[in-house]
Amino acid sequence: MHELFLTTQISNDDLQRALRILQGYCGMSPVHILRRHLKWEGPRTRTPKGIDPAFIQKQHRDKVPQWKALSEQLGRQSYVLTLIYDVDRGQFGQTSTQSEETNGASQISGCDQIPGILRWSDLPDPAGNRPVNSRLIVNIENEMGLCTVLKSMNHRFSNEIIQECNRFVHGNVIFEINRYLQLPENDTPSSIRTELPPYESLVPFDGDNKWILTASVLVLDGNNPEQMQKGIDELAAVMLDFEGCFNLEKRDRHIFDTRIKF
């Protein structure tokens, strides 16, 4: 699956105005989303192994092609993978009463017990004449036990970040106004938190507290020029509509690099 996208920045002062504009453009109220992003680094080796074929065969038949595609990519190069879990505001600042959650196994099982999304994205394609960024992605959704799976694939948990997102949909184009929030320092930074700190203690990742507006379109088959052109046309139309309002543009592809370098 290919993702075509354009991005721009929005200052925090302009956020409400941007939300109102997109609300009118898309004819919908924004969908507010809070998500935990757990970053997992692949093994630092030049000959990484893909995913165990036996494990892939055990998966639901609809998801086998996605797991195979991911295994193929991870067999060539190590990447940073992201596990995404939906959270709500009420989960922040709640203290857990279970004493056993201090050990590592239960920390992982905490996230394993809820469905999450495994997301892999490649380095975007070289720009060429395309007016948009495009990259290969794999999204395996609604999956349980992903932390254990990544552990078994020799991936190492590196850090965690909170995504605050306002999402709009206009035809095939998805608009997301995102900002990323860092969690305060933890005693054991290499372990997954069992409880989230108070929301007020989160610090914007961007020093100026800017938001990132992304307009994206998903295309099932990136090798099909007709599908790709349709996606590009829709994004180009959006870019034209917002000319003078949002400076949606193609960025340097290396900003979005997720490969492990050593």
Added chain:
Amino acid sequence: MESISNEFPISLRSWPTSGHDPSALPTLIQRINFERGGFLNITEESLRQEIAEEEANGMDNDESSSSDEEEEPDKLKELMMAREELLREIEQAHQSALYALDFISLLLTKDVAVDISPLLTDLVGPKTLGADKVAASKLTEAQKLDDKQIAKGWKAQSLNKAIDSIQASAERLEKEIEHETKYWEQVLAVSDNGWAVCRLPNEKHILGVRYGFSEASSAFKTRSLAVLQRNPDGGISLDQGMSETAPKTLRARIQVNGKDTGITPVPNPAPKDAPIETLIHQARNTIFAEELWQELNREARSFAPVQDNDDCLVCPLTANKTMILELVTLGEPQPPTSSADNDIAEAIYLALHLLLSYSHRGNYRRRTQARKPISPSSMVEPAQTVTLVRGILTRLTYQESIKQLYSLLDPLCLVLNKASIPASYTRVPTTSTPPSHLSNAEKTIMTLMERLEARFALSITSSTTLNIQLRTFLSPLCSAFFVSLPNPTDPVVVTAPPFNEGYSSFEALRDYVLQATACALAASLTPSLVQLPPPPPVNDGEDKMALDSANNNEKETESQKVKEDKKWIQTGQFTLLSNVENQKQLSISVHAERSRDPKVRKPGVSLQLVWDGPRSQIPEDDDEAAGKGRSSSLSLGGEGLVRMGDSEAGKRMMEKSGKRGEKAYVWVAWENEKQNAWGEDEGEVVNSFEDVVKDVEKSS
């Protein structure tokens, strides 16, 4: 070309063909015959006079048309022409001033160094023009003074004119400001009341109000924008442009046997000078009604019960009630009707509106969800169908099926109770919950229209319980009944197993339930055909029905010994028993009945015991044929059939059976009948099923 003089006529037209020449003689003769009825009355004088009159009329027309044009000048054109003229004059004045400046500058270069334009420097060069006073001025002081006075007068006159003009402009501007303020106040009021005010897509300088629905089908969405026009007095009016139609609404009528018995009201249209809010509301209601009408027609094309009949849609609701839907203009006179079914008409009217809104909500949800990736299949948008009349009929079918179930279970349990058999039924609440992401309004509509389900547990004897499940489907519109036996040791499992695929009609279900009841009663008199396994463990999570069946098992175990003492055995037919001691045969049957009263055709159930001879139906007597029906009947000691009954008339009647040696005992109960509907003086107490069977066993 030079050889051709200017007067030489050149025509670029093609040479006229003879076939279409209007001046050709045959054509002219034909035309004269057609226009004037032949040449008889035509003279040269009359034609000249006619031509003169036509010319005179033509001049009048020209004058009138020119006067019309004068009356309605094209303001925009005039304004543009005036603007062009003004610009031309300014340009001319500018040029003249430049020439004058150049002239003076050139003249001054003779004495002092003055900058002159480079063009003039190149053309004539500096210091090439000089001037000298050749004679003294002839102007006297008096003339000068006079000139000054004249100049002052002109100035004063011009100033006065300017002041007047400015005052007039100020007044005009003041009025304009008042009108603009009034206009904007009204526009803001419209906006504050929640209407979306926006610029028109193609004419950005004009304001419009979006009164339609964002989730309506595309044809209606594009029509949902009207211009907020400013009247000359600053008032606001709604201009719907090409899409403006007479205000309309949907009207629902209910007919019984061709006569209107219910109708929804049709309001009067708002006057043109009504408040803008009222007009917007009316436009919104009209576009909603029109979309509803379109969707109803679309649904009617693929939904058989709805028939399109002369600009109205006709759909049967019940056996004798028909619904008629039509789109009418506001203020249309109402046909004379009785108001008996006005509530039904209004409920249908509201339900249809709610269902279209429900469909709009669904469209919004689909539109605002992230779509699947672009793929060949996603490029083809599936057509969305709107459920309107189908939803109403589904609900009605469900309610009718529930009613039918009660009309069976009520008298069935009652007749068994009359025979002292402790049968009962309960309605088990269903636990299906609509998806949580829907709003409460959507959940309500979904609960009323989709996933319609009802469950009943009918306990007939201690060992027999039937679980009846009703499901009504939206598409295809039908009700289906599913029966299960929770108790695996139930004798009915062997004697009358239910059909696993379910029963597609109530009649089929009723026949099965009655047959299963007869089998269960027969099984209670005979030794068990089923070996009892140990009672299954009951988990907490199992439903009430399973619990009931487990309890029944325990009861059955207790009564096992009693059963084994019975003198009856089953024959080839499970409801026909044979006594091992006196060789008598006993037939048990349960039948559906219907009262003979033509006004109230009450459903009922009869339980019959027939012995000593082939099974036969109870012969009908004259009273039954007269429609009085029977409440209960009994036969005692082989004396013949004795009938006790006519609960509806409240009197008892006794008579004897016709056939000798054939005895029967019948219990009958009707729907909504009270437990003991007869009075103390109305007859004997009805015997129990067990007593009658004992009597039969004892009789020789």
